[in-house]
Amino acid sequence: MSNNIKVVCRFRPQNALEIREGGVPIIEIDEEGTQIGLKGKDFQGSFSFDKVFGMNTPQKDVFEYSIKTIVDDVTAGYNGTVFAYGQTGSGKTFTMMVISFIYIYFMHECVLSLI
Numbered sequence: 001m002s003n004n005i006k007v008v009c010r011f012r013p014q015n016a017l018e019i020r021e022g023g024v025p026i027i028e029i030d031e032e033g034t035q036i037g038l039k040g041k042d043f044q045g046s047f048s049f050d051k052v053f054g055m056n057t058p059q060k061d062v063f064e065y066s067i068k069t070i071v072d073d074v075t076a077g078y079n080g081t082v083f084a085y086g087q088t089g090s091g092k093t094f095t096m097m098v099i100s101f102i103y104i105y106f107m108h109e110c111v112l113s114l115i
Contacts, residue, residue: 008066009036010053012091029054062095 014023028037029052037046053062070080084092 006050006066008051008053008062009047009049010057010062010091010095011055012094013055015089025055059095 011025011027014025026038026040028039029035030037033052033054034050035046035048036052038044051065053065067082070082074080082096084096086092
């Protein structure tokens, strides 16, 4: 069982409206994938995380790093929580829905192994 809290940040790709209006991403992710730099016209700064996932990161990579150990612990009888926080339209539901389907698959496999 893992006891630590991971703080991860995931960025979604630009949507059609953002592209059409000429929006430009204002983030830069460091080589280690643990820090972001913001370079907006009104704000600049940097933030550190346990892991930063870029705009083209596959769902599987997010799951493997952020969620899999929690699912493993839950299937072993421990409690676990995944908390998604962010602005409306930032991709929380997309991320969590796919992760929910992966979790349901794992639970199905666990139940089948008990039969």
